Amino acid sequence: MGAVKPETIRVEYAEFHPRWYRPPVSVYWWLKQRQYLTFILRELSSVFVALFVVMTLFQLWALKKGPEAYAQFQQWLQSPLVIALSIIGLFFVVFHSITWFNLTPSAMPVRLGGKRLPAFLVAAPSYVAWAVVSAIVAWLVLR
Amino acid sequence: MVHLDLRHLGEKLINARLPFVRELCLKYQNVDPVKELIPVRPVVHYMMGGVSTDINGATPLAGLFAAGEVACVSINGANRLGSNSLPECLVFGARAGKAAALYASERPAPNGPLQALVLDERKRLESEFLHKSGGRQRIATIRGEMQATMEKSAGIYRERNLLEEGAGQLRELQERYRDIQLDDRSRTFNTELESALELGFMLDVAVSMIECALHRTESRGAHQRTDYPARDDGTFLAHSLVFRNSDGSSRVEYQPVTITRWPPGERVYGQARQEQQH
Amino acid sequence: MARQSNEAFFWVMFSAGGVVAALLIPVQLFLFAIAFPLGWLPAPSYEHLMALVRLPLVRIYLFVLCCLSLFHWAHRFRYTLYDGLQVKHLNEIIFTLCYGGAVIGTMVAAYLLWTIA
């Protein structure tokens, strides 16, 4: 199956159909509107998700090497630059969680008795699950 | 100006029973029926009548097909029942399209003389509209006056004096129409040219409507003559057909109505309706 | 339909990763990268963490978390590059870098978790 060809590419110029003006899209289009910027920030949260995994992999590597290596890793985490990055990262991953949960009702509508449930009722269980899962993880680590 | 007052119903009842009325008022008129009066007036909802066609969309002029609001297939007498426009579009649009394609495929391509005619018409339109200069009448002004005239003379209630007065005003507007001012010389999406051509046609239709209304000395459906309040099936159970004479004047002829299942009846309301149904 | 199948697969991985990341990463990032280094909470000992990591369930959990989160990043980042930088013509390179990165990260995670105990 071929790609969907935009009709605008095949333009026939004729007497009654002169030049169309094609407005260019700026490279900075995502700065031109608040909603676009929010969208790009939401998408960029994935970078911090990946960085978190990288950190976790380093953590596992340090654990594997032994107590000294792990102490070094802990020290590295205490350096101001890493702390600053972590705080920014936390902001982004929380932003990811909130936007993700809020978009769920729109992607997965729940119907009961032929009526669609209001969005907050579909999103609410996600937030409850978030709290419960976070508590379990914290308990396991802090125990 | 006539206003509709819903304020006594209160916000709760309006929201529960008339949500769309409120939405329409708020969204397109900036009027909140909870707190304000709603301006109301009769409007033209649909063009009853039009170019006479058969059930294939063919008009009496060979090769010309019509469908939609411009056409009058007469599926329901005077052609307006709720959602008539739907079969008009779905059924008769398709039929007219097929019939027109068949007609064209069975005939040779337009010959020299015909193409010369087309070229002449194009030249006429170019000189009278596209290259026209020095006009003084604005399209919108003439259109507005035509609307006012029709509202007054050919609205729901009609009578001889008003119709004749309207006919006179339309003749004057047609005269002024020759002097319209056109700014747009472009051949690309020229909506002004379109409006100008449309206005000429609308004036023709308006004249036809008044002509028919004057001749039809009875009351029926949307045509209520206060000077002739009764329905006269003996003379007027017929479609009015307007023709243009070669001198530019028009004449009205009648085409009998074919009654199939439902003969025309009197539309009555309330107590009278209940009695009629028994 | 080959391309459709790829997209469906990557989207499933992206979505699953999105859920996992949304539920789990904030608490872990907060604890390990902020609360413990800043001394807000007593950091768990090396032994405690090793004991946790020795549990097979915890290792499976960490593997799933790493793998899905990386695929989540790969998918999102790929489209962000297309749109944000208007570099859709570099499709092949971006595609390889993003999903390739996720695959390598997943392999590293598998190796570490397999050999750690």
Added chain:
Amino acid sequence: MEMAETITLEIARYSPEQDTAPHFQSFEVPVHKEWVVLDALNHIKDREDGTLTYRWSCRMGICGSCGMMVNGEPKLTCATFLADYATKGSKIRVEPLRYFPVIRDLVTELGDFLGKLKKVKPWLIHPSQAPLSQGEFLQTPAQLERYKQFSMCINCTLCYAACPVFGLDPIFVGPAALALAQRYNMDSRDQGSGERIAVLAHPDGIWGCTFVGECTRVCPKHVDPAGAIQQYKLTAVFEWLKSFITPKGQDI
């Protein structure tokens, strides 16, 4: 805030015969409480400049032809009141809908969009024609509810003007067409989802959507195209998984 008596409209003008790029022209129009931007445009065209070119028809949010950018936001100009912008000294900037080629002034080229609509087969697909004597295809209110929201689309293309994915690469099938396809997929009387999937579940179809969500925000009819697309992504995944267990040759 005090409502101004007049307001300046800065209107994008583009004449393909003379211009290589659009420019803005200012017009002063009176502000009436019930006037919308479209009324102002008609006021200008009727009295000042007959060459001003734009599309409009019904004036009540049904025909979908008067969509324009009003101060950078895609809007139906028949439902955008001057009074909402008319504080002292304010201006209203009116431009053609973003991301579309411009034919003239405020008129955009729609051929590409109409082609996309057709591509998703937005009609009821039924393998066999039932005889008239069998009556209508009935539907329960619950069945209607499943797709009703997606059926409210008036093809005004505001969602395309809001969609950066379409703006960056017009090959994207886009919000309205994808939502319309979903309107028919969800209809209990339709059996055409198998015929639509090749166009929909395609890198230029649903997979191109990054859920910016702007289409849903600007939709004047609350159609929620973004939701329709995400919902279809889930369906497409199920169809993809199903293709493993159905015998070869029965490609979805």
